[in-house]
Amino acid sequence: MSGYRYGSYHDGPDPLAPPYDIREAIDAMGDSMLEGTGPAEALRELLRRGLPGDRRRRGLDDLLRQVRSRRQQLRGSGRLDGTLEEARALLDRAIGQERAALFPDPSDDARLREAELDTLPQDTAQAVRRLSPYQWRSPEARQTFEELKDLLRRDVLDAQFRGMKQAMTNPDPAAMQRVKDMMSALNDMLEKDARGQHTQEDFDAFMREYGEFFPDNPQNLEELVDSLARRAAATERLLASLTPEQREELASLMAQTMEDAGLADEMARLGSALRQRRPDLDWTGSERMNGDDPMSMGDATTALEELADLAELEGALRQDYPGARMDDIDEEAVRRALGRQAVDDLAELRRIEAELERQGYLKRRGGSLDLTPKAVRRLGETALRRVFAQLEASRKGDHDQVDAGQAGELTGASRPWRSGDEQPIDVIRTLSNALRRGGAVAEAPRPRVRLEVDDFEVLETERRTAAAVCLLVDLSYSMALRGTWGSAKQTALALHTLVASKYPQDAVQIIGFSNYARELHPTELAGLDWDMVQGTNLHHALMIAGRHIDKHPEHDPIILVITDGEPTAHLLRDGRSAFDWPPSPETLELTLAEVDKMTRRRATLNIFMLADDERLVSFVEEVARRNGGRVFAPTPERLGEYVVRDYLRARRGGR
Template structure:
């Protein structure tokens, strides 16, 4: 047997590795750190498309394609094509009849000409009067029958997609079969309304009339949806015509259905469809800008597709309360954009589900929130970016995956004791087991030994982060949060013996928990209360008297508020003398605690420069003026430098 291999086209690549939702979380993290909520960050991600997935379209890409497709449909043609064609055939038949009557000198010929002269201008009324007219011209009779066949096909095709082909043959049996189909369809819908319909009834119906429904619905619900959308499109087509055109075409439709013996059945069907699907736009006009006349069936098909595209556009925008990807109908996507768009949509839905199922997002009281696991991931990403910058700049520490709590190995070992964190000395442990048991190694607790390491001092770390509104105005807010996350992650992963505390301050100061850092928003209040932040940091250092103190301050403004004795915040700008004196007094207390304060200044304000210079003079710490993009790099490298010195 011969085999031929080629590119797989039936959906997503089944051998492709599963998508790593952590990359999606990282993309969301940038928006969240900038102040976006998790739900908006997720929506923005799904609109842009997923990072790392080749050829994957986001919602915005699909939306652009839907709008392009809608423009093409609107420019396809005019809706009055059937009226125009019917008028042309009517004029042709009348002209052929007049040509037959003109040579005849009889009174009968003159009476017939007078009858033709008195025909109403309205196309529908003229056709109605000519229905009983006895044509003298065989060509005129044939043209008029062609007109009636055209109307019969177009009118029924506007209600049932595909009946145009079924009625192309003028066999009366074909029309009788359509009548039977409509009767049984109405009976089935009424039985369903009474709760008496079964799937077996529908299967029997489709076995008899399935060829009349090219979309091949699988159940009654799908059939109702298809028929209702087409019936609503027919109503919209009529609403889109001028009043005169609407009246003419409505009369033509009514005449055609009456002559075909379908008027009552079609009325029953229309009422049931409108009752079942009142949500469809039944009478909304649609503007078509094309020049080519379209037949009635083609015009209804175009309007049906336009309705699908309008509804699809609304779902793809996802800009309404409670919007979810599940609101986007896959059948509409497939009809409008093809199978590949369905695969893209499923990929987006999968990421949304995976973020929740893998524990990165949770819904609490209907609100989407980051989990602690997601915050840890964002911290790891922030730290990784910092280390990447440090490596690129050839300075500072770099990412060491084997770093831990232990110091440098001394070369000695000792028996393991409960609670030891030093690494296991594997060689000595195995030797102990062999000595005790002989050739067979069966380890016991007493066999284990640990490698001795140098003692590494612990540090009490305080990061004071400005939360004032000016941080958001200057575009430094996201960088400050990312820096705090990076430092928190660094201490937790490489220096777990350290005690880290992050304090945010605006008009008041407060301790920030790691889990709230990512979603933290700035405070729209007046005041930069560094005095209160230093008070909280001082209490943290006092709780760890044997730890090495590390104090880092990130701010873009001088102190403009202080804490009163009654616990209230006092704000004044320019800063009052009392605010500066109380803040500097806390700086002096930090100096007596042997805590070096390094300040990271995010603005070039002269008053801020004077203040931080005074802090450096009193405390001996350093002042940095990094850009927002390099803030994390400066803070982390400075912390690592201090830890290396103290170790």
């Protein structure tokens, strides 16, 4: 043992870990599907509601509510014209300080200066441009005007580069030159990438040199472009969200600030490159902010950028577009908007979707989502549990015919073994036969018993009768309109599961009928939807059921029909369906002719009516008169109970 070491397994998922328990998710989907929804819709509903049970996780609807709440909160966080308001306030203060210094001076120069101040335009940007070469008499006014220019420089740059405000808190010529160098290097890198010459080493070198300007720490050029483009688009939307007068004033301030800083050309190059690389972003939209507090240009841009991210996240969380997948949701966007807990909830929802496919419950085929036989068995078991929960224990019954045979419960008797027998060996009788024959061997080291073929006996069992079961389910549009389609599908699943699990010797066939009839296989049954067509072609359904019975002449025939309307369609000789409303005499005659054929086959038709229309009642009474079957009128909630109970009764030989 000294040559072995033990430690944690690092080569992927733990191969000995128990499988992820997905049963709660399947059962939750089953609740929707047994009510009539398809697999894709049931999965979407599960992901919207979240995971039930002990491992409760919020669903997409909960995350959507959080996103919408955050958007509403952001819209009420302030006004977009904060930079303009602060710039005007600083400008007014500087002018006021200058006038205070000029007022005591009786010289002509002072009067000329006052006249110049009087003629300043109302537009803040134009006033700042006119005052840029002005020689301030008041030191306080000069300082206030410098504060104004610093504010504009910081806010305009911060609107383009997140976090630039902190970098430009105490600007000096060297700091501004570094900003120019950064923007020049950035534009060169983008142009090099456009020529197909950019490498990751180029990006890494750029970040080593200028990484402090990008606090979000992008890992490659694409991440950097995405961050800058989203911010630039948010700046454009900020301008579009202002009044025309505010927009013109702020745009002029931005242009003048960039020009004064020597960054106008580089900023134009950058803006053009970003637009070309990300034309999919919203560069022309606007956003309404209804808060009271003024926001700086950088903060307003950040708010609009976050609002755009939230709008995009909301679209992904809705999952209401063709081919939507959980993988479409940006985990980093969820983390930024909603926090770590939301990321964990999203990861759990993603795992549900992935595990349903990995563990073989769902499979994607083209653009559709289908259930596998494994999932159908699980849903059938759920449907059967629901049905048996309604049945009274005293009325569940059994359907064994006491007779020596090959399968069933033990009778307590035994008989000699015959070739082909599958019954269990009666060990005591077999050994007793050998001993009576003298098969004991005493001279061996240990006593033994030598067995011969004639010594063997097998335990007798009760032979169970086999049945050919046909369940005919109405798929017509009226089933959906009356809200009975989900109950019919649940009943079909429950019956199929009951036959397959408890009575495997029975041959079961489920037939759906609307304008035409067709056999329904278990894998399509759970995800089946009603047919939006006209016609209740019971004639065709009985023809298919008759062929099933004829294939199993040694089986007892059981025919169960679920419908909410009288026959309104029949099959023509050329295979087309003929529809008439009210039902034509030919439709009724051909359908009743198939009923008569079933009667000659000694097959009893029991009909479960889900409506009490006069025409339907009249038709089923005629079927009962001709065939001797029974008519039931259950509520949709008790349909499964009625059908399963009737099947069990028929299997016991009842009428």
